Amino acid sequence: KNQVEQSPQSLIILEGKNCTLQCNYTVSPFSNLRWYKQDTGRGPVSLTIMTFSENTKSNGRYTATLDADTKQSSLHITASQLSDSASYICVVTPNGSGANNLFFGTGTRLTVIP
């Protein structure tokens, strides 16, 4: 069964600290993996997209990694800010199965405290 699992479910860190969020998937065949940030009361916004051949991609203080062999991805946030408080959702797109077959994780709820 194709699944996307994220950990931890929730995380609280101090402002300025780094953190890493995990996404493990069993989706196959694999096309790409996206990380979305969802602020409270808002819609998800794409942070990064990674294809099979990409190992790492950065977007400012956000760095995503992908290990297609172990089917794992991580999102690393450097020097966290209060505005990083949000849910982070991992979304995996299977290859060739249609745009309606996206697999969503249930997200990691990150809270950054001063």
Added chain:
Amino acid sequence: DARVTQTPRHKVTEMGQEVTMRCQPILGHNTVFWYRQTMMQGLELLAYFRNRAPLDDSGMPKDRFSAEMPDATLATLKIQPSEPRDSAVYFCASGLVYEENTGELFFGEGSRLTVL
């Protein structure tokens, strides 16, 4: 600044009432999605349109939900009659899809529905 626009942002209604949610996708996008988000289930696909044609609505309870796209600038999701278990945030998203390769999805701000 192109964005997906959803209305209403919040809706409180009583069980049995009809609810209609509206979405204006980003101009030029050829796909529109309706998702439902709950704390327990995360984001679930309800319906998917490509070039205004419904391609997948298998995620919707057919007896009470309906999704339409009367023109390229409007997608609607209707619930009739509504039930308390329909309480959730409903998101519309649009994007560009070519040959089953999904580009980035752009989500609206969501419609938070509470059915009493």
